[in-house]
Amino acid sequence: MGVGKERDGAGRERPTTFLSPSAEFPPLSAQDIEALRRLGDQWRAEEPVRALPVDPELRPSRPGAAHARGANEEFRPDQPGELTATPAAEQSDTFLGRLAVRARRVLLGPPLSSASMLRERMRKLIALPILSSDLLSSVAYGPEAMLTILVLAGSAALGLSLPIAGALVVLMISVGISYRQTVRAYPHGAGSYLVASDSIGPRAGLTAAAGLILDYVLTVSVSVAAGIAAITSALPALAPLSVPLSLAAIAALLSGNLRGIRAAGNIFAAPTYLFLIAIGGLILVGLAQAGARGFTVTPTPPVPATEALGVLLIARAFASGATSMTGIEAVSNAVPALRPTEWRNARTVLTWMVTLLVLLFAGLMFLIHLNGLVPRADETLLSQLAHRTFPHGPWYAIVQAATAMVLLLAANTAYNDLPRLLYFMARDDYVPRRFLHVGERLALSNGLVALSVAAAVILTAFGGRTQALIPLFAVGVFLAFTLSQVGMVNHWRRHREPGWRRRAAINALGAVLSAIVLVTAAITKFTAGAWVIVIAVPVLVLVCLRIRRHYDQVRQAVSLRPAPAPTQLPPENRSEPDMTQEFLPQHIRHLLVVPVARFDKTTLRALAYVVSLGQPSLAVHVSPEDQEADRLRDEWTAWGDHIRLETVASPHREILEPLAQYIAQLHDRSPDITLTVVIPEVVVDHPWQKILHTQIEHRLRKALRRLPRVVITSMPIHLSEAPPQTAR
Secondary structure, three states, rough: OEEEEEEEOOEEEEEEEEEHHOOOOOOOHHHHHHHHHHEEEEHHOHHHHHHOOOOOOOOOOOOOOEEEOOOOOOOOEEEEEEEEEHHHHHHHOOOOHHHHHHHHHHHHHHOHHHOOOOOOEEHHHHHHHHHHHHHHHHOOOHHHHHHHHHHHHHHHHHHHHHHHHHHHHHHHHHHHHHHHHHHHHOOOOOOHHHHHHHHHOHHHHHHHHHHHHHHHHHHHHHHHHHHHHHHHHHHHHHHHHHHHHHHHHHHHHHHHOOOOOHHHHHHHHHHHHHHHHHHHHHHHHHHHHHOOOOOOOOOOOEEEEEEOOOOOOHHHHHHHHHHHOOOOHHHHHHHHEEEEOOHHHHHHHHHHHHHHHHHHHHHHHHHHHHHOOOOOOOOOOHHHHHHHHHHOOHHHHHHHHHHHHHHHHHHHHHHHHHHHHHHHHHOOOOOOOOHHOOOOOOOOHOOOHHHHHHHHHHHHHHHOOOOHHHHHHHHHHHHHHHHHHHHHHHHHHOOOOHHHHHHHHHHHHHHHHHHHHHHHHHOOOOHHHHHHHHHHHHHHHHHHHHHHHHHHHHHHOOOOOOOOOOOOOOHHOOOOOOOHHHHOOOHHHEEEEEEEOOOEEEEEEEHHHHHHHHOOOOEEEOOOOOOOOOHHHHHHHHHHOOOOEEEEEEEOOOOOOHHHHHHHHHHHHHHOOEEEEEEEEEEEHHHHHHOOOOOOOHHHHHHHHOOOOOEEEEEEEEEHOOOOOOOO
């Protein structure tokens, strides 16, 4: 993430945040710069090194001249020593490569420049449906999840639905206000991972991130499966195709989001607004009908009790109803994706989302209570309510169609937030750095693909029936909520800004309520599947810590600063490791080795190359029998024996392994030299022709990659260079 400046309508500059494509290439620290300066002072480079035989700025040798590939349309000179690649430079030289580029252009659109990053961000009216689809769609199943638990105690227990719904509304408002404060305190990104990492510690941040990662993957799997289930319920003939249809839906979501934030917003915004209109109309018409009959409550049909009504059952119902809040954290993670001023727009969108959630949830719960509806296995509560409210006309179908679409698009919230979460984690070296890569359309493409693959695997493994995964939602989500709010309490205590006690009290209330739901869900839903989250979260945290340890080792190995001297030694005996021998060109000693299989143009070109470098050179031939070795020696003598040839007899006809062992022995005898192996290589014209050759370069590189100061390279000869041969 970067912080730049943008001009407003009055011409004033204001700070703005964005996901930076340069995050893959972090700048050197001040200590590294100083170490680099000290090393540079000791470098000795001869003048021929800077006397280049070609113009690196690719200017034509004379006006109107063209180089071998045609006019220089691939690079545009900006200033001395700096070029800019044009779209022509991004074109592949192969037919398949060009075909792949055309396919990407058709599916995703033309590439966007890095300068378009700020213009691609979402305005509030687009951010609302994109970021709220998961949250608002949860009102389609959250009330039913709560009543399904309550009805276990019989129809009389349904009278507790309104008090429990009232408690859930308090929870929604409390968490919403808490996240508003979080967004203001962390204007560059206010997700649970960032807040918990900053205010509690890295492990707390990783725990919150693990919960969110699991939640986002489950959101895509369950939402897509629910949307496809709604379609197959209306069209039973499609039921056997539920898994392929689900995978096609994931592919459509992936394709839409790979087009970039703004394009995806334009595609996916309309269904969410349609759902708001449909459910809002359902609530208004239902309230009008209830008012016409004096808000009398319709008696519920008798349902026998299968469990006793008690505190545990009520807690289970409360935790199940809390699934209506999944997705409330989406805005806090997406602050950098909004237009400036980011935090202010994020707070506005969050306020709209929570207000709509409360109105829709409370309205639906009130109408379900007034109409005396109970959960049924053959029809959802929302469908029952729509049937009761709209017994005639097209409105029932509109409500069902809008619900099916928004359930499908609820997954889009995860597509917006998980890649951004992985970006922040990759920036801190807790996940692979490839998640920092910004794609052609300025989307975090690798995160999008990873989410799609994970969701597709889960959908396929469960055969498209993911209802059993719903109990897992609350644990991961409220784990992140709790850690975020605890982190905010620590934030206010540490900074003590004006009004910090009031703000800390609000976040503390959100933390307590979220923790109650977390503990309740973890205990009551443990055997129903919550145990998976309880195990998966610490496993993910351990994996992230292992990745971070690897990157720390890499950073230590490649740092320009020498490793600190061992503290066990007395100060007078400590010394900085000497880096000059390894990193100064005047101290590097070379040996060039050419593996020779037979005498031909590839071998001669490789030999000419190594001799032209003026460094000690050696040719090595591994022979399956003595007669073949003698024949090559005779050919070597006929050539003139210009560099030394060493033959290695291999009685069991192994070639690669004896060659690798011989090179390793050369390295062991003189480990301070840089040993460069130059392999003659034939470059074929077509991919299928590769299987006709040994590909020894790749195999030898794999065998020798653990040896320091061993370089494997190749000297190619292309088949296109050879004259055509007539058939014999």
